Amino acid sequence: MNTNRISLFLIFYVLFNLFQSETIYAAYHDRLTQSMVQGTVTDTEGIPLAGVSIQVESTNRGTITDIDGTFNIQAGPNDALVFSYVGFTPQNIPIDGREVLMVQMEENIAQLGEVVLNAGYYTVSQKERTGNIATIKAETMEKQPVGNPLAAMQGHLSGVDIVQNTGLPGGGFSIEVRGRNSLSGAVDPLFIVDGVPYGSQSLNAARVSSEIIGEGISPLNAINPNDIESIEVLKDADATAIYGSRGANGVVLITTKKGKSGKTRFDARVSTSMSKVSHFLDLMNTQQYLEIRREGVQNDGLGDLLETSDLDLFWPDIKSWDNNRYTDWQEKLIGGTAYRNNAQLSVSGGGEATQFLVSGGYLKETTVFPGDANYRKATLHTNVNHRSDNGKFKINLSTDYAREDNRLPGADFTLQAYSLEPNAPALYDDEGNVNWENNTWDNPMAALEEKFRAKTHTFISNALVSYEVLPELELRTSMGFTSYRLDTYLTNPSSARNPSFGLTPQSYSNLTSNASQRESWIVEPQLNWKKSWEDFSMNVLLGGSLQQENSQQLVVRGRGFPNNGLIENMAAAETLEIVSDMDSEYRYSAVFGRVNLNYVNRYILNLTGRRDGSSRFGPGKQFGNFGAVGLAWIFSEEALFGEKSLLSYGKFRASYGTTGSDNIGDYRYLDTYNVSGESYGGTTILEPTGIFNPEFGWETNRKLEASLELGFFNDRLMVNTSWFRNRSSNQLIGIPLAATTGFSELAGNFDAVVENSGIELDLTSVNIRTEGFRWSTNFNLTVPRNKLVEFEGLESSALSNTYIVGEPLTIVKLYNALGVNPETGLYEFEDYDGDGNISNPGDLQWVEDLAPALYGGLGNTLTMGNITMNVFFQFKKQQSYNTFRFDATPGFRGNIPVELFDRWQQPGDIGPFQRASSGFTSVQDRGYYQERSNAAISDASFLRLRNISIDYKLPTIENGLDINIYLQGQNLWTLTDFKGPDPEQPSSTRLPPLRQLTLGLNFSF
Template sequence: MNKFSFYKGKWWIPIFLWVYLILTPLFSYGSICVVKSKVESHKVIPSTVLGMTQSIVITGTVRDSQGAMPGVTVSVAGKSTATITDYQGKYSITATATDILVFSFVGYTTLNIPIAGRTVVSVHLQEDATQLQEVKINAGYYSVKEKERTGSIAKISAKDIEKQPVTNVLATMQGRMAGVDIVQDSGSPGGSFSIKIRGQNSLRADGNQPLYIIDGVPYSSETIGSIATSGTAPTLTSPLNSINPSDIESIEVLKDADATAIYGSRGANGVVLITTKKGRAGATAFTLNTSTSFASVTRTPKLMRTQQYLAMRQQAFANDGITVYPDYAYDVNGTWDANRYTDWQDALIGGTAEINTLQASVSGGSQRTQYLLSGNYRTETTVFPGDFKYNKGAMHFNMNHASDDDHFKIVFSANYTSQKNNQPAMDLTSVSLTLAPNAPALYDADGSLNWENSTWNNPLAVLESEFDSRINDLTANTVLSYQLLKSLQFKTSLGYSDLNSNESRTQPSTMYNPAYGLGSEFSSLSTNYTSRTSWIAEPQLNWSTAIGKGKIEALLGSTLQQQKTERLFLNGFGFTSNNLIHDLASASVKTIDLSDETVYKYQAFFARINYSWDTRYILNITGRRDGSSRFGPGKQFATFGAVGAAWLFSNEALLKDNTILSFGKLRTSYGTTGNDQIGDYQFLDTYSSSGIAYQGTIGLQPVRLFNPEFGWETNRKFEVALETGFLKDRLFLSAAYYLNRSSNQLVGVPLPGITGFSALNANLDATVQNSGLEFTLRTVNFQRKHFEWTTNFNISASRNKLVSYPGLESSSYATTYVVGEPTTIIKLYRYIGMNPTTGVYQFEDANGDGVLTSIGDRKTIADLSPRFFGGLQNQFKLDRLQLDFLFQFVKQDAFTAMPGVPGMAVNQLTSVSDSSNQQPYTAGANGAVISAYYRYVLSDGAVQDASYVRLKNVSLTYDLPVKITTDFRCQLYVQGQNVLTFTKFANGDPEFKFSGYLPPLKVYAAGVKLTF
């Protein structure tokens, strides 16, 4: 496979791509045209029969390239008569034979169609790039037109989400949003993702999560698992797996202070707003969607085959002066077959996972009441050997109702998800990379596990240890609103969530070599039960009015929230039979690792004032007064706020009729947000059971000291951005610069050991800065009657820096951080080549004391976080055929794969045997070589370019020309995820950087969607 990468020094590559994207629509502008409506011909009734002024009933269907369009306004020009299309895109309206029908929908070109005596008028609407500025954006407590927003908000809709065969909501966002960096933590079923919105603000690894809001209900992203019970993933179970992507209508990410300050202490790391699908008026509609997918590992590193491996081992013993191989060297002393070869990556992680999904929905309703009910079921196997499966089922319900006078409205939505995940308790990826290629067969002739006379640990034995998870999750929300006056509305949002997780990990005696004679009394079980419930109530007042050329909108509200978490971690040891290992009561010894209950209470008041004058100048002020139970007395309340402003300079008289510049906006914002992601009771004296009995009584021991000064982290955010549209917005370009500073860091301040405590939770006077540039580009390259081509491009470059840290040199973080450098750095030895005499790696003595030490000589700084990242999406529509594909790209460095000292009983990359920069092999007797190897692992010599371009997603959809009924629609589709990866990183998947865990999977899906 040809490899591609952003090579160091090849600065012209992204510039060339940028110029290409800009010039393409310019050169093709001559072929861009406003698409005329395709009006279907139907029976025309002569006007002489009907009469020129006689009223007739006109019916028809409105469609776009995706199918029927509900919610389209159909009106009679010059009259007050109007209606909207139902869920199947149908309408019915009374008019005369000479009237003109007007079809309008936000984001689409408005059509004026003469009736001309017809009784059926059906049309196709086309997306209008200019009208997209009129689309409403969800900003959380309020919505705003795209062209009028003063904050930084990125959005993807269901049209992008439904084309991806993924199960985690964060996977749908990868490569599609500027400033949003998402990395997959594991390719195992149910594996989690990590997300950073505009960098890392907190020094605490767990303090950088954004706030998730589902239909107005905060959704906690805190992990719900335990290290003792976690499965194959490198992180604990993420509750975000409970959010079903197929039920999502849109995802908005709020990034700057103007957009996030209204969320106060919870918006420091950005806000992810998830809006689920809602019912629409019209006749009852049914949708059935089913697909089958197959998944496999994306990339695996090339490892030594048997002859290369044995040659390395033999040379290693020769270098050590050993001529008679020791008894334990089974791979090279003849105990194992020297002609045997097994590709362990293929054997242990080379399987094909099968994924099956089925979704059905029913929706409809009247103009006053609409409903939607949908269900989804998904099963997924693994690439590991064995019968493991991940099952996920979900139900979604939505109901909207409005009174006859439109004064009272109610919206209710509920989502329920049930997950059942049975996986190996250990990931086989690491052992597949290191096991000798001539190791014995996995099975004996009778099909039992082969232990080869106790000369190895059969890797399949660990599959006897299982991770089992049961998660049930409910979120519900009700919004009640009443129009008190024409310009005044009262609204209350009520939300509830309930999550129950039950995890277990078994370690039966059958996972050990039978030669050890271990019975079921050596079996063990670890369990973790977590229950998390929360409720929220948010009453609000919304007021708006127009004064001359100005318009004022005001919002005042409050928040009351409570979250209760209960956890119980239990262990059992010694079972009479392995058949009883899942029954904790059958264990002979039982222990309680943790049993606690925490309550988090939150109270806030928030407000927003927005003033717009003559659709040119916009001022937006937001604020929030927060109170959190997570801080000490006198520190529980804080105030956060922001000011955002925008100038729509394209509406100035000088530019209003400009034929080149169709839209121009300059916006800026500044404000503060906070961070309370520290867990509960961190400021209090807390105690735990000592586990030690004294005179028959178990005592308590202190685990945390009281600190009444424990307060909020504060994040100050600044942004300036330019948004421009050219050629009727067919070329739309935005550029933004941001500068965020997070101070008053919540960390553990080290204490002397004499105190009995390692640290005191406190606010550290350290400041972390994140700055960066974000660019997005949307081009309508062609827009004709039968063919459309649009392109979306985004790129982000960010820089993280520790601005200040008083007393850093004397703190325990002196070896971790450097003022003026990113907080994500790694301190390394500086590799200076190989000793010309011994051939052993050499490193710089940075402090000149003649001795290499980790503290004194690891001065070279490496930052493995991405330097820039982004995505390039293209969409083609040709009549009934639609093709979408997305390329994701990342510029980054990573460590070279270093599985162990070359020459020892660990397989290596094939490049090790071909490299001239390889020090002498050793089987373990050469201490100088071994020491140099481990220093090389932590040196800049082991860092290499891990940049990549990945065909992240591809989707091909075809509408079958089948007409069973007028409402029937059949779509066939094929989809792919992580399809191709172009990189010069030789150590497997560059996103995963040879982490030892299962990398992302390559997924191919095929399905059919029926609507009737």
């Protein structure tokens, strides 16, 4: 047996060397007769075209044009060069012995077949796609001064709703692709970076940083937007079913930039930005505030106390503070200017066989808060692409590394900026110390004594290796590895608290640290077979996936430090508590396939299927089957539509299929416990977090879509409309349990169905195209609808106060406000249950939906000579909580919106706000109910100038240096009737998104 193997090996070795020898000789002979051909490629106006693909006909030899349109390629005197570029008519030009070529390409935007989209495991042309794939390219993202890829996508893609959670650097974003599918609240899509799944969930520990950074540090901040070539969002069943169990909420594919053949090229980008809060609330001044406060004391029957010193400690704003003092706390605490400095340098180039790209970036960003808080990020992106001389073997290696260091104060100053009394004392005394004003207030500057720091290290790598076994058969394997480490800590020194409490470092000061890490590897072998006949072509893909992910998190709190100078040294703590200790493993395997059939480039059938296995389910429930069918008919190719038809392109497509979700966390089917952070008799206490239930399995999402794509006037006007309906069943829900059970909830599948439906419209047009001026427009609109179709046993469950069958998942149940009683001066509400009292839940029957009714974006690009201007508007129609969600009763301590000054004062008054109250007695106050009524909801629709950029390209210098100067603005202007901090981020506890202005310079040579 061993002899046979050796013989076979020797035969293979000899044949391989003979083959290689012939190949090398043939290549050597060809090169003896070849010479270097150079030239320049321009459009009809003489403007150089960069990135034009040039290939020697019938060979694998090719290159692309440089930034100035020039190229160099080795070719024989009798060869022909094929020039192709998206939006231009391809040209085939014989060399005829020439060494210099001047090529002029004619614009033809009708080349939809040349627009290639990334569909994950395969690529597809825009013309022949059967699925719904939205895309945003590098040229659009580069126009926006943002640090997170999700920020660059806001408003640009139909069916994709993205909201920024905080204006602080490093903060997160929420993203929904075609609505909320699950009652569990899991809405994040699957993120794939260069073929590698990437976890978007923060490893932040709530007890460490929730007050300052919202939902947590976003892992997507590690991906530099300047390193991204394109982002594709897969939405319907045809596009997502090949990802099976992880495609229910959509798939976001991020493709980073790669090197291109040609001379070595250096590209540099430097920019500086200034940012400020775009909108301040209209609050009361000192006179208005004190008038309301004193009136509230009188209304509560405590007017006599205004003449004594008995309550000076509780009413210093009325009694002891300077009644003529006024401070604009919004200006003081969140009115600063944040600066962002960004620099990036990349080197790229290579020959016909090997191309490379190395890119490094550095960003530093400050905040609008007082103090020296800042965020720093350093990134490194590399890519190497190689193919053998015969083009059979290919390998692509891509790596991304990012290091982030976020240093913020211990608390967000936003709430204090909105609520501090206008006559509050000065922040510092005459000697520059924190002023406690005889211990009568909590000085906001004390938060600067607290420190929050988050350090992250992110590494993403991918290797894609392929070999052409036969002319129609390719074997390839994708291998990826990701590592994400987050280390955060939050200090709470005694010096940050009012001295009246008598706290010392030994009795109070504490440090809480969070050390978290997530590592994942994946291997995906694939076999791709393509075959074409005269009128028919077939593409078959078979593959498998093996993935393992390990996560660890350790949260430790140290208490009792000798002094606050040692508070960052955990070893100096008197006691240590383990707040949380988590170690989990997730394993995933799958087989998948795709069959694509194309008849006469007109009728297309696409079949995809996948079988997944997940360790997140118990035995017998671990595997699930998913699949989809997609159809497309390019009816504009029919004989009915001739060359003179106004309709230049028409396609109808439809798809139906199933995807799933295992996005429920690890070990949910087991009894699970967690360290509580407390102890009993010196023994650490474990608290139950999950109850055993091996019966729950996959959620299933059935997706249906129909779409019509039309092109008019030689595709100068493109209109794409889509209707979709997704139904997610077998819902994984955590049902709250009684405290006597010892468990907080029971996770399981329930007979509940959630439906998301809607219409999407995408429009692009070339309005003007003359020799010196171009104007193009893009527009997208989404009209979504969400509905709980059915939920068996909802009325008797603990969720009956949250959901209603037939209503969206995004509803809130509220009291119905009837205004102010003109005789009593108190708010009144509808008594739904007729018991004579306003109660919860009996009278919480008014329903409002907080999901957007429609959203979209409108962009225009204008080019005149070397100047290009882009203007992009984002719009949304929605309702949201207004400021009265937090303040509905005038007279309480703390500043409030000036609208509340129009309050009831005496019997017979008709006004929108009830009488003032000090909040210091048990006198009836119905502000609590008003804050939970429909009066706290208002229209939050808006039209926002999301981005504007002006780019000027200087004439190319003789040595090949190209310089671009640009000015960019982000969130510059918002048209809205909403009176809260921001219509998209209405919370008064978080910093809203900032207005930014950026000046930058790009140069390459």
